[in-house]
Amino acid sequence: MRSFTRELWFEVPRRMDFVHITREVQDCVQESGVQEGLCLVNAMHITASVFINDNEGGLHEDYKEWLERLAPHDPSRYRHNRTGEDNGDAHHKRQVMGREVTVAITEGQLHLGTWERIFYGEFDGRRKKRVLVKIIGE
């Protein structure tokens, strides 16, 4: 069994935004030498997501508006913010979009559908945060 571990760093200039990271994950797969296996990609922060969807700007704006409606930023709304934080909303948005994806590796490539793209979802940005790529296989 082979394994591969890499932490990717991001600093998103806006509070909420999505970063396309399929290329970075593909590079990890190539470097790992794994031909058949699984590739876990997860946010290492609890106010961020890794998710798979379309690389289409209009959809991303739709997501932001929808997440803002489901869990508004409004800092006074969350008990969590009594700890001195103002990111209670981000902990909620991240649960809707998910923490992680697991992607199959087949014949040395990410086994993705035609339109599947991997994104880092930031909900409390403007600071450095990490994504973990862990690959196991053969």
Place this chain on the structure above:
Amino acid sequence: MRSFTRELWFEVPRRMDFVHITREVQDCVQESGVQEGLCLVNAMHITASVFINDNEGGLHEDYKEWLERLAPHDPSRYRHNRTGEDNGDAHHKRQVMGREVTVAITEGQLHLGTWERIFYGEFDGRRKKRVLVKIIGE
């Protein structure tokens, strides 16, 4: 290490519906010969889900009504639909229900709880779409 890869095809006649696929996934596990491992099952499309829940028709109708309330079909509501699509809602519904499940394989069987069943969740049907089953283990 053994690995196994299979793409399952579905053509759901309605825009939104759920298809019970536990049997198909079990067949893959059997065919793989894996006794101890992990089985990833994921939608290969970004307007569909794979999820685990109850095989109970009333619940499925509840889910549809709830998802329609959280992300109504209404095509004029989504910027994504300016690209010529009418499935903006489906990209949202899929995020609530999730892209994938990972199921343990123990003693050659899917290690599921008593009521756990695997479903393909379609939110933009009436065309052929794929689910990926990837198994690794020993």
Place this chain on the structure above:
Amino acid sequence: MRSFTRELWFEVPRRMDFVHITREVQDCVQESGVQEGLCLVNAMHITASVFINDNEGGLHEDYKEWLERLAPHDPSRYRHNRTGEDNGDAHHKRQVMGREVTVAITEGQLHLGTWERIFYGEFDGRRKKRVLVKIIGE
């Protein structure tokens, strides 16, 4: 390849509550002897979740209030409850919070971000329920 399987039991005295289980999962990793691999942790019940977020009581109260707003307990609201159940809401809350997490194992430890903690999320408690920990790796 090594593998490890353990079912953890919980009996949560309230209908909805969250139980911190990072320690129990860490113990499984240690016992497995796996140095590099993946650790799947999933609810074996379809009215419960396993998720990763902050170990902060205010946030947990925020989550409960938010989930209650997204899918109120109100038993008359769900077709599912015509089967004699009163837990239709729990099947919905669990979909928002997710069924499972997959955590990387690196150098014999759960590879978690600074604030990542693993929780069992109960939405239909007051009875014994199970969580599965499955580890594969080397």
